[in-house]
Amino acid sequence: MRLLTLCCLVTFSSAIPLFGYPPPGFGPPGFGSSNSTATNQVKVVVKGKYRYIYSNGIPDHQPGQFPNRNNPNTIRPQHYEFRVTMEPKMSRNPTPVGHSLFGVAANGVVFDAETAEFWNRNHSSGWNYEAKSGKINLGLDQSNAHVQPTGSYHYHGLPTGLIQKQGKAGEVTLIGVAADGFPIYAQYGYSDAEDAESKVQKMKSSYRIKKGTRPSGPRGKYDGTFVADYEYVAEAGDLDECNGRFGVTPEYPEGIYHYYITEDFPYIPRQWRGSPDPSFMKRGPGPGGRGRRGFGPPPFGGPPPGFGQRQGFGQSQGSGRSFNN
Numbered sequence: 248m249r250l251l252t253l254c255c256l257v258t259f260s261s262a263i264p265l266f267g268y269p270p271p272g273f274g275p276p277g278f279g280s281s282n283s284t285a286t287n288q289v290k291v292v293v294k295g296k297y298r299y300i301y302s303n304g305i306p307d308h309q310p311g312q313f314p315n316r317n318n319p320n321t322i323r324p325q326h327y328e329f330r331v332t333m334e335p336k337m338s339r340n341p342t343p344v345g346h347s348l349f350g351v352a353a354n355g356v357v358f359d360a361e362t363a364e365f366w367n368r369n370h371s372s373g374w375n376y377e378a379k380s381g382k383i384n385l386g387l388d389q390s391n392a393h394v395q396p397t398g399s400y401h402y403h404g405l406p407t408g409l410i411q412k413q414g415k416a417g418e419v420t421l422i423g424v425a426a427d428g429f430p431i432y433a434q435y436g437y438s439d440a441e442d443a444e445s446k447v448q449k450m451k452s453s454y455r456i457k458k459g460t461r462p463s464g465p466r467g468k469y470d471g472t473f474v475a476d477y478e479y480v481a482e483a484g485d486l487d488e489c490n491g492r493f494g495v496t497p498e499y500p501e502g503i504y505h506y507y508i509t510e511d512f513p514y515i516p517r518q519w520r521g522s523p524d525p526s527f528m529k530r531g532p533g534p535g536g537r538g539r540r541g542f543g544p545p546p547f548g549g550p551p552p553g554f555g556q557r558q559g560f561g562q563s564q565g566s567g568r569s570f571n572n
Contacts (some may be wrong), residue, residue: 337520
């Protein structure tokens with residue numbers, strides 16, 4: 248199995264940043280407190296069969312204005328610690344993402360598909376509002392992101408700011424990794440999944456709005472307001488029920504299962520094809536209430552020594568190892 252990459256074809260050693268620009272002093276006392284001048288910090292450490300990702304969750308592109316009329320929260324540094332396998336395997340059955348984090352982008356910002364908003368504020372109703380429906384205004388910015396009460400800036404759809412910063416609009420672009428270790432790409436893929444010479448086109452999901460009316464809860468016609476308004480229709484689009492497919496990519500010329508963030512529902516996948524790492528599961532109540540949940544410390548310890556030293560993007564030190572090994 249090829250090692251999962253989160254940036255272009257470069258080499259790395261296990262103690263330097265791979266896809267971020269961490270400034271000096273990552274993780275000082277008071278880390279996680281309000282800091283309007285915080286800058287993007289990401290570091291990746293490879294140990295054994297796992298890749299450990301440490302991030303403060305601050306985007307490396309210009310976010311929207313927060314707080315705003317529809318989102319009262321201020322962006323604050325987080326203390327993310329994630330672990331992903333470098334040998335992801337497809338499971339017999341998909342695993343629902345629910346209200347956990349689907350994955351993490353190359354800049355350390357998390358992909359968090361679902362919302363805390365339910366019909367009549369009733370979590371047990373099963374009618375969870377869809378963030379990108381256009382029926383509710385959650386104060387999303389131009390990168391389809393907003394901020395939790397914890398201060399966590401997170402994506403609900405295509406991270407346009409990240410894609411523009413990479414300068415790869417319209418290309419097959421690796422933008423992150425899912426909790427199960429499989430790579431995440433932006434909306435473009437090859438028209439023939441097995442041919443890297445085929446036309447590059449936008450991937451279309453296989454989800455459609457249901458026909459008819461809701462049998463309970465808010466009732467009314469299915470219109471995309473709620474997550475449950477959608478259903479998967481096999482082969483209706485390019486992707487499977489996990490919004491992914493097996494095929495070749497620039498980083499994996501021999502092929503790998505991979506996900507896409509699409510312009511249409513589910514935007515961010517709502518199911519994992521493999522087994523998600525527990526470090527992406529939300530734990531404990533976060534400040535601000537509203538049903539959002541914060542993060543407990545992962546079981547694999549804190550940041551390594553020297554975390555946060557600045558390195559140029561794509562540079563390597565020491566002997567390194569190729570992403571394609």
